[in-house]
Amino acid sequence: MLSILLIILAAFFFTGIIIRTKSLASGRKGPGILQPIRDVIRLFRKGVVYSETTSFVFQLAPTVYFASVVMAMLVVPFGQSRGVLSFNGDFIFFAYVLALGKFFSIIAALDTGSSFEGMGASREALYSMFAEPAFFILMGSLALLSGHTSFQEIFAYLHIGSQISYALAALATFVLLMIAMIENSRMPIDDPKTHLELTMIHEVMILDNSGFDLGLILTAGYLKFAIYGALIVNLFIGVIPYQYAIPAFFAIQFLIAATIGMIESFMARFRMSHNPQFIVVLTSVSLLIFFGVLLILQKFI
Amino acid sequence: MNLIIAFLLIPFAGLLLIPFLEVKWKGIATLILLTVNAVISGYFAVQSLRGDAISLILPGSYVTGPIPLRLDALSGWFILIINLIFLTGGLYGFSYLKTYRERRNSLTLHAISFLFQHASMLSICLIQNSFVFLIAWEIMALTSFILIIFEHENPVNIKAAINYLIQAHFSIVFLMVGFLWVINKTGSYDFQAITTYTASLPGPASLMLFLCFFIAFAIKAGFVPFHSWLPYAHPAAPSHISGMMSGVIIKIGIFGILRMLLIVKTDFILAGYLILIVSVLSGLYGVMLAIIQHNLKKLLAYHSIENIGIIGIGIGIGCIGTGSGNHVLATLGFAGALLHTLNHSLFKSLLFFMAGNIYQSTHTMDIEKLGGLIKKMPQTALLFLIAALAICGIPPFNGFISEFIIYTGLYSWLSGGTLFSLLAAIFSTVGLVAIGGLAMICFTKAFGIIFLGTERHTLPHSCREVSFLQLLPGYLLAGVIILIGLFPLMFIRMLEKPVGLFTVIPLFPSEHMPANAFEALQPISWASWILIVLIICVFCIRKYVMSKSRIDMSPTWGCGYVAPNFKQQYTASSFVRSYSKLFAPALLVEKEEELLHGVFPGKVKYHTRAYDKVEKWFIDPILKLNKNFLGKFVFLNNGKLQFYILYGIFFILAVLSIPVLYVGVMSFIEILKNL
Numbered sequence: 001m002l003s004i005l006l007i008i009l010a011a012f013f014f015t016g017i018i019i020r021t022k023s024l025a026s027g028r029k030g031p032g033i034l035q036p037i038r039d040v041i042r043l044f045r046k047g048v049v050y051s052e053t054t055s056f057v058f059q060l061a062p063t064v065y066f067a068s069v070v071m072a073m074l075v076v077p078f079g080q081s082r083g084v085l086s087f088n089g090d091f092i093f094f095a096y097v098l099a100l101g102k103f104f105s106i107i108a109a110l111d112t113g114s115s116f117e118g119m120g121a122s123r124e125a126l127y128s129m130f131a132e133p134a135f136f137i138l139m140g141s142l143a144l145l146s147g148h149t150s151f152q153e154i155f156a157y158l159h160i161g162s163q164i165s166y167a168l169a170a171l172a173t174f175v176l177l178m179i180a181m182i183e184n185s186r187m188p189i190d191d192p193k194t195h196l197e198l199t200m201i202h203e204v205m206i207l208d209n210s211g212f213d214l215g216l217i218l219t220a221g222y223l224k225f226a227i228y229g230a231l232i233v234n235l236f237i238g239v240i241p242y243q244y245a246i247p248a249f250f251a252i253q254f255l256i257a258a259t260i261g262m263i264e265s266f267m268a269r270f271r272m273s274h275n276p277q278f279i280v281v282l283t284s285v286s287l288l289i290f291f292g293v294l295l296i297l298q299k300f301i
Numbered sequence: 302m303n304l305i306i307a308f309l310l311i312p313f314a315g316l317l318l319i320p321f322l323e324v325k326w327k328g329i330a331t332l333i334l335l336t337v338n339a340v341i342s343g344y345f346a347v348q349s350l351r352g353d354a355i356s357l358i359l360p361g362s363y364v365t366g367p368i369p370l371r372l373d374a375l376s377g378w379f380i381l382i383i384n385l386i387f388l389t390g391g392l393y394g395f396s397y398l399k400t401y402r403e404r405r406n407s408l409t410l411h412a413i414s415f416l417f418q419h420a421s422m423l424s425i426c427l428i429q430n431s432f433v434f435l436i437a438w439e440i441m442a443l444t445s446f447i448l449i450i451f452e453h454e455n456p457v458n459i460k461a462a463i464n465y466l467i468q469a470h471f472s473i474v475f476l477m478v479g480f481l482w483v484i485n486k487t488g489s490y491d492f493q494a495i496t497t498y499t500a501s502l503p504g505p506a507s508l509m510l511f512l513c514f515f516i517a518f519a520i521k522a523g524f525v526p527f528h529s530w531l532p533y534a535h536p537a538a539p540s541h542i543s544g545m546m547s548g549v550i551i552k553i554g555i556f557g558i559l560r561m562l563l564i565v566k567t568d569f570i571l572a573g574y575l576i577l578i579v580s581v582l583s584g585l586y587g588v589m590l591a592i593i594q595h596n597l598k599k600l601l602a603y604h605s606i607e608n609i610g611i612i613g614i615g616i617g618i619g620c621i622g623t624g625s626g627n628h629v630l631a632t633l634g635f636a637g638a639l640l641h642t643l644n645h646s647l648f649k650s651l652l653f654f655m656a657g658n659i660y661q662s663t664h665t666m667d668i669e670k671l672g673g674l675i676k677k678m679p680q681t682a683l684l685f686l687i688a689a690l691a692i693c694g695i696p697p698f699n700g701f702i703s704e705f706i707i708y709t710g711l712y713s714w715l716s717g718g719t720l721f722s723l724l725a726a727i728f729s730t731v732g733l734v735a736i737g738g739l740a741m742i743c744f745t746k747a748f749g750i751i752f753l754g755t756e757r758h759t760l761p762h763s764c765r766e767v768s769f770l771q772l773l774p775g776y777l778l779a780g781v782i783i784l785i786g787l788f789p790l791m792f793i794r795m796l797e798k799p800v801g802l803f804t805v806i807p808l809f810p811s812e813h814m815p816a817n818a819f820e821a822l823q824p825i826s827w828a829s830w831i832l833i834v835l836i837i838c839v840f841c842i843r844k845y846v847m848s849k850s851r852i853d854m855s856p857t858w859g860c861g862y863v864a865p866n867f868k869q870q871y872t873a874s875s876f877v878r879s880y881s882k883l884f885a886p887a888l889l890v891e892k893e894e895e896l897l898h899g900v901f902p903g904k905v906k907y908h909t910r911a912y913d914k915v916e917k918w919f920i921d922p923i924l925k926l927n928k929n930f931l932g933k934f935v936f937l938n939n940g941k942l943q944f945y946i947l948y949g950i951f952f953i954l955a956v957l958s959i960p961v962l963y964v965g966v967m968s969f970i971e972i973l974k975n976l
Contacts, residue, residue: 047851051858053755055675057686063843067835071828085831087824092708093696096737097832100695103741107686110749110871112857113673118754118871125745126880129738136734140727144715197860207858211850212843276883283731290727299720 003078003230006246010253011219011226012037017254021261036222040215048211053113061108062213062220068101069220069227076230077152079237079245088149091139095132098183101220102128109205116197120204123272127189127201130279131182137286138175141168141293155234164296169235171289176235177256178282180228184221187264189275199269229253304341305359305370308420311338315416320409324402328395331412335391335419339384342423346384349377350798361430366490368430374798375563376426378639379556383426385781386548386646387419389774393654394541396771400661401451411451418444425553429492431480438476442469445550449538461533467924468520468530475517479510492564499566507567514561515576522554524613525583528606529916532594535602536666540657543598544650547605552642555612559638562620563802569624577617577725581732584610586915588739589887592746592877593911597656597666600747601649604692607736608645612638614729615707618714619803621722628804633710635803636796636819641703643792644691644785648700651688651778655681658771659751662764668873670758671751678766682752684775689744691782694737697829699785702792702822708733709821742880750873757870787829789822874909889914 016033023030032038050058072094074084083090102124109121143149145165146157158165182189185202197204206217233252237245270278294300315334319327345355354373361368372380394415398408421440428434446469449462480490487494499507520527531551535543562572587606594600619634621627658681659674660666675682691698711733714726750757766772785792859865881888888911895906937948 044846045850047853048847049853049855051856052854053673053857055682055753056679057675057753060840063839064836067832067839070835071832074828074831085824085828087821089705089709089712089821090824092705092712093825093828096694096701096705097696097828099693099737099741100690100832103690103693103695103745106741106745107749107753110745110876111675111753113754113867113870114857114859114865115869115871115875116860118749118876121745121749122871122876122879125742125876126883129735129742132738133731133734136730137727140712140715140730143712144723147716149709149712149716207860212846216839216843272879276879287727294720294723299723 001084002081002242003076003083004073006078006249007073007076007223007226007230010229010250011222014225014229014253014257015222017257018261018264021258022265025262025265036218040218040222043210043215043218044212046211048213049208051112051114051208054111054208057104058108058111058208059213061104061111062209062216064104065101066216066220068097068104069223071097073223073227075151076227077155077234078230078249079234079242080152080156080239082152086150086152090150091135094151095135098224099128099132105205105217108209112208114207116204117207119198120201123201123275124185124205127182127275127279130276131179131282134175134279134282134286135179137283137290138172141286141290142172144290145293145296151231151234155237156239158235158238164292166236168289168292168296171285171292172235173232175282175286175289176228176232177259180225180232180256181260181263182279183228184225186260187267188270188278191269194269199272225257226253229256232256304345308338308341308423312413312416312420316413319412324405324408327408327412328398331415332391332395334416335387338416338419338423339388342380343384345372346377346380348372349374350381350795352798361433365430365432368428368433369491369493370427371429371492372427373802375556375559375802378796378799379426379552379642380423382552382643382646383419383422383549386545386650389654389777390541390545390548390650391415393544393657393771393774394539396768397539397541397657397661407451407453410447414444414447418448422549422553426556430490431484431492432490435473435476435480438473441550441553442466442473445469445542445546448542449534449546451539451542452537455537458537461537465530465534468527472517472520475513475520479513479517482510482513492560496564496566499564502566504568507565508571511561511565511567511572512575514565515558515572518554518557518561519579520554521557522551522609522613523583523606524554524579524609525586525606526915526919528583528587529913529920531605532590532599532602532913535605535653536596536598540598540653540660543601543656544653547601547653548646548650551605551609552646555609555616555638555642558616559635559803562616569620571624573617573620573622573624574725575617576613576620577729580610580613580617581729582610583607583613584736585732585739586610586887588736588743589884590911590913592739592743593881593888593890593909595668595873595909595911597659597668597747597751598653599666600668600743601652601656604740604743605645605649607740608641608649608692611704611707611733611736612641612645614733615639615641615703615710618707618710618726618729621714622710623803625718625722627714630710630714631804632800633706633713635800636793637703637706637710639796639799640706640785640792641700644699644703644782647778647782647785648688648691648698651684651775651782652692654775654778655685655688658767658775661767663760664762665760668747668750670760672757672867672870673753673755674764675752677764678752680766680772681775682748684772684779685752686748687779687782689748691786693740693744696825697783697786697832699782699789702785702789702825704733704737705821705825706819742877746873746876750871750876754870755867757867757872787826787833789826790819793819793822874907887914889917 013033015036020030020033075090075094077083106121106125109117142154146154148154148157185192190201192203194200209217233249237248311334319330322330349372356371359368418441421437424437428437446462446466449465450458452458483495483498487498499510523531535546584607587603587610591600591603594603615634615638619631619638622630622634663671691700694700694704711726711730881890891910891912893908897905
């Protein structure tokens with residue numbers, strides 16, 4: 001239960017910090033840290049415009065997308081405290097329930113009949129397909145290292161390990177961070193602030209969403225960031241007592257958000273045609289982790 | 302005993318009855334006879350799943366020897382799947398064929414073949430006499446040939462069906478080789494002879510025998526590279542038949558492989574790795590080709606190959622688990638495979654039925670030409686969406702449950718073992734994940750392009766939703782799909798006995814069904830409920846909040862362009878373009894294009910046709926050789942009936958003279974020896 005509370009709290013600030021970092025890096029003062037939340041609340045109150053082309057799929061999709069992210073949040077643990085749901089193989093459920101949301105957001109984009117949104121949908125489907133193996137190899141390696149197959153047990157074990165497990169944790173952080181960037185359509189893959197629809201992925205898919213639906217989608221995005229942040233935090237806190245773990249949680253979340261802000265300030269988006277290569281590189285990094293684990297377990301002789 | 306006779310009498314009753322009935326009653330009679338047969342066999346199947354295996358030996362005849370019939374839990378599980386799909390398929394076919402009422406003779410033949418196919422498939426699950434097994438197998442191949450060519454006026458269909466028939470007979474050749482091998486050594490047709498014989502064989506020889514059977518059944522199941530009949534046969538058949546082919550006929554191949562694993566004593570680890578590798582490749586290759594297909598039924602056919610791959614992964618790791626004494630792995634592998642067999646039957650036949658609905662109202666299967674059907678056929682769209690989500694393995698539907706079990710198996714395999722097995726486990730996991738991701742591209746494309754947006758092509762006539770009776774089988778299947786997704790443990794308990802057959806293979810006795818293997822399914826069932834409740838809650842809140850605010854309708858935002866027309870929508874080709882560019886080395890896409898030239902561009906054209914690399918390199922050369930060889934004898938084919946009768950007489954004479962010749966040759970050899 002603790003993890004949900006913390007993730008929701010972190011979600012309040014996460015995107016705000018990214019935006020603030022970017023503003024500061026480009027020499028502006030920037031909006032307040034809670035501005036994204038204010039935007040969402042404003043959207044919740046607004047009216048909606050639906051495209052005449054759309055069907056019930058378009059109306060249902062934001063709800064399902066939001067619900068899938070909340071479900072994914074339920075299995076994320078925090079240190080010793082389990083998620084609301086914790087079972088062997090919960091990370092498989094985590095990935096697949098997020099896929100449910102993705103499926104719906106893709107078909108909702110196709111529902112509008114707009115070619116821009118179709119393009120975004122096509123890219124989203126392709127890139128998320130490429131990103132998934134990395135996550136599964138990563139979790140497989142951690143499962144092999146720890147001998148457990150649920151988030152909480154894996155993370156609890158990781159801390160006890162030797163220094164080399166921290167080295168692996170660093171690599172794992174990189175992989176998780178990049179997956180988070182892909183899942184949330186952030187910089188090296190997708191630029192949420194570009195103004196040309198042809199170069200967007202996620203933003204172009206939700207062009208026709210407005211009002212409450214758009215609010216749900218944005219909220220789900222903030223939550224998703226905080227969820228991945230929480231996974232990264234879990235790599236490090238292990239069984240540290242709460243009085244240290246909770247500040248560490250916020251510190252690491254803050255650090256991740258600031259890092260993302262810095263990356264976005266100083267890096268340009270990749271060319272669309274280079275994205276798959278980049279994402280496949282992630283898979284190889286996670287394979288590296290796997291081989292690292294094999295080394296630790298002395299399977300190579 | 303009496304029930305068996307009743308069971309055999311039913312198809313023959315159909316044979317005698319159906320030709321004399323009015324068109325309207327033909328279908329009803331078929332359905333009634335089908336139900337009777339299904340109830341009889343289903344009763345015994347349920348018994349066997351409870352643990353009462355039935356075994357009896359029919360006296361048979363001089364030729365066949367005694368015919369053992371053994372109904373164990375594995376047969377029971379497959380019989381239930383076959384019955385479920387045949388009943389829904391029959392019901393669907395009943396309404397689907399209403400538009401063909403004027404073709405009385407075709408309908409009669411179709412109905413009778415349908416009954417015989419059902420009976421033959423049930424028999425295949427029971428018969429353990431290799432000779433009679435082959436007869437049943439042949440009846441199944443022939444009846445499905447007849448079922449495929451229902452629309453025989455189209456030469457494409459005939460060609461596809463003949464392609465199927467040839468490949469089905471390749472499968473029979475391998476089966477015959479395997480059976481003859483054993484019969485030659487043991488002199489018994491009984492399957493138990495195979496067990497006793499292979500137990501005494503050295504490793505490589507028994508593996509060869511297993512491979513013989515594996516190839517035979519792999520052709521039926523559609524493992525790569527033996528898959529090439531599927532993408533032709535499925536589009537050619539009427540939709541209920543395609544649904545059943547994908548739902549059960551290819552599953553008979555899976556049944557065969559599982560059966561052979563039970564009776565052939567071989568090196569399970571090696572066989573397991575072999576099955577695993579073939580399966581991962583099948584899964585990936587199937588879905589990779591499915592994505593670029595533009596014919597809906599062909600797309601679904603390739604997708605069956607993918608799912609066969611997933612089932613195979615389960616069987617593969619199950620085998621390795623059995624072989625290495627890792628009972629958790631064996632249990633999870635076989636349970637996943639068996640459950641996915643049921644699951645795939647459900648959602649794939651549902652998808653084919655929906656494809657049939659689309660075909661009947663639009664008269665096309667070309668995805669590129671469809672669009673916006675969700676407004677005209679909302680129920681079909683909803684059912685298609687459920688099946689599409691299920692087939693992608695997304696919770697809270699059934700596909701997720703079986704894939705989850707297989708994943709759990711793969712991850713439990715990771716918890717120990719050699720370097721090689723760890724690598725195999727991680728790469729199989731990657732394979733399975735990639736299959737899942739690609740399946741999502743495939744079905745977002747299929748659903749999105751067919752049902753969403755607006756019409757991409759002006760259809761010559763208006764289309765509307767099909768009748769409720771035609772949708773009913775779809776609803777039934779969707780109901781089971783959701784049921785498995787929400788109450789997985791109920792179905793896992795049914796699997797206890799069939800899986801038990803594999804985990805207690807005598808060499809490696811084990812405790813029963815490790816309790817912890819499936820403990821994750823209970824929380825998953827809760828999670829599915831929570832997910833559904835959550836979706837409903839959020840939707841209600843949304844509805845409440847939005848009831849206060851203004852709702853406007855307007856055209857889709859064209860990013861400033863105010864006159865977009867329906868031709869500017871994304872099409873299936875454009876949706877998968879970046880994919881097909883990336884995966885170009887594995888695909889074979891023939892492209893015809895005329896690009897824009899000059900200041901005043903003329904007509905432009907862009908046409909793609911997907912072909913299959915494995916088919917081109919592996920199947921086509923064999924077929925070509927075959928054709929070249931048989932082409933030498935084309936002079937015999939002179940179109941005169943008298944000659945054909947003469948050939949027949951020659952053939953009969955030749956067959957009859959074999960014993961005489963044999964005796965003659967033998968006595969001649971004797972004479973030579975005595976000299």
